[in-house]
Amino acid sequence: MHTESLLIEIGTEELPPKALQSLSIAFADGIEAGLEKAELSFSKLDTFAAPRRLGVLVSDLSAQQADKVVEKRGPAISAAFDGTGEPTKAALGWARGQGIELDDAQRLKTDKGEWLLHKAEVKGQALDALLPEIVSAALNGLPIPKPMRWGSSQTQFIRPVHTVTLLYGAKVIDAQILGINSGRNINGHRFHSSGAIELAHANDYQEALHKAYVIADFDQRKARIRQQLEDAAKHQQAVVDMDDDLLNEVTALVEWPEVLVASFDQRFLDVPKEALIYTMKDDQKYFPLLSQDGQLLPRFAFVANIDSKDPQQVIKGNERVIRPRLADAEFFFNTDRKQSLESRLDSLGSVLFQKQLGTLADKSKRIAELAAFVASQLEVNQAYAHRAGLLSKTDLMTQMVMEFPDVQGVMGMHYARFDGEPEVVAKALFEQYLPRFSGDILPSEPESAAVAIADKVDTLVGIFGIGQSPKGDKDPFALRRAAIGLIRIMVEGQYQLDLLPLLEKATTLFGDKLTAKETEKQVLDFVLGRFRAWYQEQGVDANTVQAVLERRPTSPVDFDARIQAVKAFRSLEAAESLAAANKRVANILAKSEVNIDELNVDHALLSEAAETQLAEQVSQAAVDVNTAVAELDYKTALYRLSELRDTVDAFFDSVMVMHDDPAIRTNRLAILGQLRQLFLKVADISVLN
CATH class of the missing domain: 1.10.3210 (Hypothetical protein af1432)
Structure with a gap:
């Protein structure tokens, strides 16, 4: 089947910089979901996001859906024909709905019965017919809290739309999206490019924009800005204060980034650096420069959206802009100091x-x-x-x-x-x-x-x-x-x-x-x-957390110590067996009518070797477990209890807990109750099973 690259670009006024990435991701996800739902195959999907455009380039996209056979099952044979073999109204109605004569229907036989069946051949639709709805659906799904209208149109979008480009290979797919007729034209840089750019082929998109001073790929622009900032800081023998949120926002503001360095008056450094940095980063989207030991320098880097022939004029302009902002901070600081916090x-x-x-x-x-x-x-x-x-x-x-x-x-x-x-x-x-x-x-x-x-x-x-x-x-x-x-x-x-x-x-x-x-x-x-x-x-696994939550420790440090102990316990060979045993014990005790907390083990009633051994080992373990728990050493407590695995397994293999004699039964429940209580001093490991 014929495949080509598909370019989709929505050309707009400047998009909100803090929303650009989320818009781009949502748009690409919507296009991808639409193509997959339409069963149009493709090899990959690349996204583009710049201040004045959202774009998607789909590689090796099929020009048409594949033809397919759709099976339409009708009523069961027992309902399709009466006792004399005549077709029922249900069968005749189904056949009319499929556009066939009842005699042309096939039959589907399964282990559960026999039904009428029609295998319909469905011709695949062309991309031209499917794409307008796919693009419109993707745009309608964008996270736009406050859409706007422009001109006399009733069309709404996050910003006014100027161009819609739908190019499949060298062919324009005709559509009207957001009130704009699709075409092959895109716009370049607002200042460095004049007039529309006509694309001959979808694959020409990035190269054509690059020549028009637009880096359409968000990650490429971001990497370019980061590298230029680092180079500028190195040249100044400084370190750039560069957090990712600011870098993302600036990347969303420019199409052709050029980093320049400007300065401000040394006297402003008497103001606490945090206020100056806040002013530069949040108000002006500048990148402060710091000394190697973290002190603010009277210089900053900024990202211009033009390749200026006279960068000094651009630098001076930004210095004029920052000066009154820093002066405000200086004034506020000096005024505030006249009055104490108290x-x-x-x-x-x-x-x-x-x-x-x-x-x-x-x-x-x-x-x-x-x-x-x-x-x-x-x-x-x-x-x-x-x-x-x-x-x-x-x-x-x-x-x-x-x-x-x-x-x-x-x-x-x-x-x-x-x-x-x-x-x-x-x-x-x-x-x-x-x-x-x-x-x-x-x-x-x-x-x-x-x-x-x-x-x-x-x-x-x-x-x-x-x-x-x-x-x-x-x-x-x-x-x-x-x-x-x-x-x-x-x-x-x-x-x-x-x-x-x-x-x-x-x-x-x-x-x-x-x-x-x-x-x-x-x-x-x-x-x-x-x-x-x-x-x-x-x-950390959810069951591990739940095991501790069951005990509701109210000290966060204590809670964490238990979590670490249960994590370590789960790595032990004995963990699975003991978790299962705890669950079994919990179920047995829940069904019994005795209050386990008030019972003591009567060693005179111990008759079988397995129960005697378990009672003795639980009693011995209790001393060590109580000591470890008192010191919040829950790992040691669980390690000590893990040593009981073979004894616990032997007990359940050879001892009947619910003995006919009430005294023996109660005594055995008391052994299990003590075992259960020792584990519960750390966590309810029965939920691990």
């Missing part, structure tokens, strides 16, 4: 944290008390933790943070240092927000950890306490992130804290503001549920 405490009373939960002043007081409580549990400086908690939100009232919200905490740290606060307190004002995202750093000091934990627990208890827990994908107070942050701080920092006392203390601090029932239980369940997602991201 003096801003009263102003927090004018800002609501949440209508039912009070103001930021109320929240700060709760954080201070709770942070001191956490510090007491950790046996670190309670006064520092309390002070940091009290000042934790004061920098929100500074002009710098009001203008640049992302520097909250950072500016609090700097202002606290200027105010003469202890370094531990200053650092805690920044580290209270850690971790801010997956993989982010954690508080470096226990006092900082105390404030971060207090802030997150206060928010969780407060929001759950007024009945506003996350629903579906809606989580306006970022409670899921707060819960994961709690887990990470405690587990990775090895802070031995029990969640229950923390939740109880936090609830008390809210007074009568909370209206929901069982707030502490709801929050605990929510945090424990986050363990599942956190461990699964690390590749």
Whole structure:
């Protein structure tokens, strides 16, 4: 069958840069799904995404669907003919529906009976007829929250559309997409290219655009920018501050990237570097340059969208643009320093944290008390933790943070240092927000950890306490992130804290503001549920997590120790057998009517060698297991229990648990109960089976 390359390009006005990649992926996925549904074969599909275009190039695409035979089964023979052999209305109606005479129908015989059958030959449709609907469906499936109209047309899309290119090999496939007739023309760079570019063949796409100063492939543009940035930094004997989000956004803003380096006045370096970096990166999409030891240099790199004949003019223009922004930051910084953080405490009373939960002043007081409580549990400086908690939100009232919200905490740290606060307190004002995202750093000091934990627990208890827990994908107070942050701080920092006392203390601090029932239980369940997602991201099997969740340990460090123990246990040869045995024991005990917790093994009732051996070994293992559990050494506990495998197997092979004699039966249940309780001191490994 004839195959060719197919080019699909939607030429638009500048697309939203932060949405470009998701639009490109969704468009390509939609085209691929449409081609596969239409049963049109192809070898590969390449995507293109630039500020003014979304494109797909499909290689070796069939020009037409393959012809196929479709079997249409009719009524069963017993229903198709009456007792005299005459066709029924059901059979005649089915034949008319297939466009055949009943005599032309075939028969299908299976083990389950016999049916009428018609094998219809279906002619494959041409790509020309199928493609318009495939492209339209892919475009309708794009994630566009706010489509727009342009001109007098009622057509809607994320941005106005100028061209639609549907080119199969050298042939244009006629269609009207988004109100535009398809053709073979594309547009080049807005400034370096004049007029439409006429493509002779779909395979000419990238080369033609490159000549017109457009690098259509997103990854190629990104790699070019990265390399140019690194080369520019190396030339400046500097390191470029280059995060992937900014790199992606800039890649989505330019068609022909050219990296240039500009500078700013040295005096601006008196302002904390975080504020300057925020201004450069978030406001201007510039890349700050740092010294080898991480200090901000008075220079930055930026990505131009033109190959200028006079780059100095472009550089000067960007220097003029950044100067007033840095001057604003300098002004805010100098103005803020005239007032201490402590003096801003009263102003927090004018800002609501949440209508039912009070103001930021109320929240700060709760954080201070709770942070001191956490510090007491950790046996670190309670006064520092309390002070940091009290000042934790004061920098929100500074002009710098009001203008640049992302520097909250950072500016609090700097202002606290200027105010003469202890370094531990200053650092805690920044580290209270850690971790801010997956993989982010954690508080470096226990006092900082105390404030971060207090802030997150206060928010969780407060929001759950007024009945506003996350629903579906809606989580306006970022409670899921707060819960994961709690887990990470405690587990990775090895802070031995029990969640229950923390939740109880936090609830008390809210007074009568909370209206929901069982707030502490709801929050605990929510945090424990986050363990599942956190461990699964690390590749921990869901059953391993569930085995520990069954025991509901309320200390995250304790929870993690159990997880690591169960992971190690599952690698043992005895694990599968003991998991099965635990499940069997759990089922037996569940069906019995005795309270196993109140039973002791009567060694005088032991009559068979296997039960005697198991009773003795369980008793001996209990000493070692209890010692290991007391030290949170759960791995040793499970290793010790794994030594019982042969004895447990022998018991089930030769001993009748449900003996006719009630005393013997109860005694044997007591042995199994003690065995089960030893495993449950770590996890419920029966769920591993």
